[in-house]
Amino acid sequence: MIVYPGSIEDARELTLFFRRQAPNLRALRRLVVSREKTVVMDVNHDGIEFPGLTYGNPVLEALLHELHVIFTPQSLHNPNVTSDGVKEYRLSARHPWGEDRVM
DSSP states (O other): OEEOOSOTTOHHHHHHHHHHHGGGSSSEEEEEEOSSEEEEEETTSOEEEEETOOTTOHHHHHHHHHTTOOOOHHHHTOGGGSSSSOEEEEOOOOOOTTTTOOO
């Protein structure tokens, strides 16, 4: 797990860090937002963790835009929408070429 060491108040710094580290991961699959942190996970459950980046922070919206996640700001910043305060967003539903072929 890669942990973001910088400030969670600087959207540009966070975005640049994500762009530098994302090539070290496989196909990105999930973004998990909890009350303590945000985690971007790949197909192997490796990921990038952003401690402290959570609901109410405008930088969270910048990260979701970077990942092309469709969301509404009102429901994104309300942790009480789910019973445990954790929201998951799927990032990619693409299948590898030829996966459905029978050999």
